[in-house]
Amino acid sequence: MSATTPVPRQQKSAAFEYLTTRKDEFVGWARKFSLFPYPFVTACCAMEFMSVSSTLYDTDRFGAALPRFTPRQSDLLMVVGTVSHKQAPILRKVYEQMCEPKWVIAFGVCATSGGFYQNYAALPGIDKIIPVDLYIPGCPPRPEMVIDGIMKLQDKIAGERHPIINQDF
Amino acid sequence: MGTGENLLERVQASLGAQALETGMAHGILVLQITAESLVPVAGRLKQEFGFDLFLDVTATDWPQRRPRFDVVYHFYSARDFVRVRLKTQVEETDPTVDTLVPLYGSARYMERECHEMYGIRFRGNDDLRPLLLYEGFVGHPLRKDYPKQREQPLVPYRDVKP
C-alpha cells in the first residue's frame, strides 16, 4: 500500500462535510454538559463562587459542579478574583498544564481588566497573559450573572468545531 | 480606663527624658525618639510597663523634609488597654534602624513589609526578602516618588489583536 496523500479541503465530498458537521454538533453537545472547572480562586469573588456552587444557585444543573483541584483533569479555568503580577507566572503555569480542549472564564472585573486596581501591583486583565473565552463583569458579579455566563459559554462550546483526530476530523 | 491613663502618665514621666518630644494624640501617647534609643525604649515599654503586643511598624514619607522618613511603631498593652506610638526619623541616605525581632516575634514580618515598601533597613533582621512584592521588583512602591502605575510584569504580555 502506498502512503495516502491528504485530500485538499476544497475537494472533499459533501458527505464528508456533512459528517464532520454532525460530529461537531454531537461532540459539542457532550462537552458543554461536562465542564470540569478548575477554580483559580484568589480574592473577593471567591465569596460569590462559593455561593454559586452551593445549594441556592447550584451549578450542578449545568454540568459544571465538580471542581477539579488539579489543572490536568479540568477543562474550564475559572479565574476568580484579582491576579497580581506576582500571581501571573502561577496562572500561566496552571493554564499550560491543562489539556485541550480548554476554556477560560474571567470571573469578575479584576480578572477582566484589573478593575479599579490600576497600579504597580495588579495585572490589568488576565487576557494580557492567557487567552480568555468569556468575561463576567461585576465586582463581584451576582450569582445569576455567573450562571448566565456559564450558559453563554455552553452555547459557545456547542457552536465550535471540535477536531478530535486531526485538523480535519 | 483609669488605670490605663495612669499608666500613660507614668510612661510619659519615666521615658520623657529619653524622648525628643512627647504628647497625646487622640488617646494615644506619642513619643518622638532618636533611632539609637529605639531598642532601649521599646525594651522598657515591654518589660516595665507591660506593652506586650507589638501592633505595627510602618513608615511615612516626607519628600520635602530632612530627614525624609518617619518610622512609626505602635504598641498595645493587653493588660491596661492603652496604646503607645513611637516615632523616629531617618535620613534617606542611611535609612537604618535597629530591629525589634529579639523583643517581639511579630516584628519579623512587619519589618520585611516596611523594608520593601519604603526601603527602611532593619539592622539585625537577617530575613528581609521580598514579602508582598516579588523577586526582581526594583524600587519601593510606597515612596512618594514611585509612580503609581509603573508596572514591572514578570510574564511578558501577549500581543492581543483588538
Next chain:
Amino acid sequence: MSLPPLTTLPNPIRPAFTKGLTPGSVIVNIGPSHPATHGTIQIVAEISGERVVRTDVHCGYLHRGFEKECESHTWHTLIPYVDRLNYCSALINDFAYCEAVEKLMGIELTPRCRHLRTLLAEYSRIADHLTCVAAALMEMGAMTAFLYLVTIRDYVYEHIADLTGARVTHSYGRIGGLARDLPDGWLQRLEEILDQMDTFVDRVHGLVDRNRIFIDRMRDVGVIATAEAINWGFTGPILRSTGTPRDLRKDTPYLSYGELEFEIPVGIKGDNYDRYYVRMREIDESKHMIRQLIDMLQPGPISVDDRRCTLPEKQAVYTEIEALIYHFKLIMDGIQVPAGETYSAHEGANGELGFYLVSVGGGVPWKVHCRSPSFVHMGGVHRMLDGYQLADLVPTFGSVNMIGGECDR
C-alpha cells in the same frame, strides 16, 4: 495563539531553605494555587516522613497596592477599596475606617447611626465566621456542613443587599454616618433569619461537634500557648482560643458595645477545635447582641448634621444655592480633614483591625495604613504548623482564617 515560551517564567519567591536538615527529609511546595491555602499563600515545607519539620510561609500573591491607591483618592472615594480588605466582613472594615477619619475631624455620631453600625458589624461578623467555619469544614470533607452554612450565609447576603445594594462588598459606611436608612420590614426579616440561623447552626453542631473523625483531626492539632500567641502578635479568635479573654469590644468599648451585655467565649488550650468552637460561640453572642440592638434602635437621623462631611438633602440641592455649593465642594474637592495622625482599631472578625491615618489637610490622605490581623497571623502561623503532620496543615490553616485581601492588601 502567541504565548511566550514557558521556560522563561521566573519564580516570584526565594525560599528560605532549599536543602533539608536531615538526609531523609524532603522539601515540598504547597500552593499558592491550592484549595487549602485559599489561593494566595505559598508554604514551602520540609517534611520528614509525614511530619513537618519547618515551614516557610510566603504571602503577597494578592497584593493590590491598597495603600498606594488610597493616596490618590479622596477620603470618601477610597471606601470601596477599604471594603475589599476583608471581603468576608466588609462592613466592619468600613466602620473602622470611618471612625478613624471621624476621630481626626472630631465628629460625634448620632445614636441611631451608632446602634446601626454596631448591629451591622455584628451581622457581618456572623457572615465572616460562617464563611470561615464552612470553608474549614469543606476542606476536611464535611460537604453537608458546608452547604448548610453557605445557605444561611446566602440569606444574610441577600438581606444585607436589600439594605446596601450589594451582596459582598457594600460600600455602605459614610464619614459621619451611613449611606441610607433601613428599608421597611428589614428588622422583621432580620429576626426571621436569626431564627433560621439557629436551626442551621444547630445542625452543624450535631454533625461535627462529637464526630470522632472531626475531633481526631482538630483536637491537639495546631496548639499555641497564650504567651507565644501574644509574642507573635495574634489577636481575635486565635488569641481567645488560648484562654485569654482579650476583645477590643470589651476592653476599649467603641460604638455601642459599652451598652451591650455579652460574653467573650474563650478556648482551653488553643488548638484547632478551640478555634472552631470559639467562632461558633461568637456567632451566638453576636446574635444575642443583635437582638438587644433591635430593641435599642430609636428613630432619628443616621448622619450627623455637619456640612464638613455630610451631603445636603437632594431636595435642598435643587432649590437652595448654599446647599448646591456644599454638594459641589464635597463631591469635587472631597472632605477637608484637618492635619494630624491617628490610629483607630476595631475588633475585626479575625482580630485587631487598625487604621493608621496621616493627614496634611486637604481632600486626599497623605497615608492610609491598615494593620490587618491576617497579615500578622501569617507571620506566626509556622508556630502552629511545625511539628505536626502534613495533613494537619489543612485544618490548621482553615481555622486561622487567612483572608487574602486583608493579608496582602
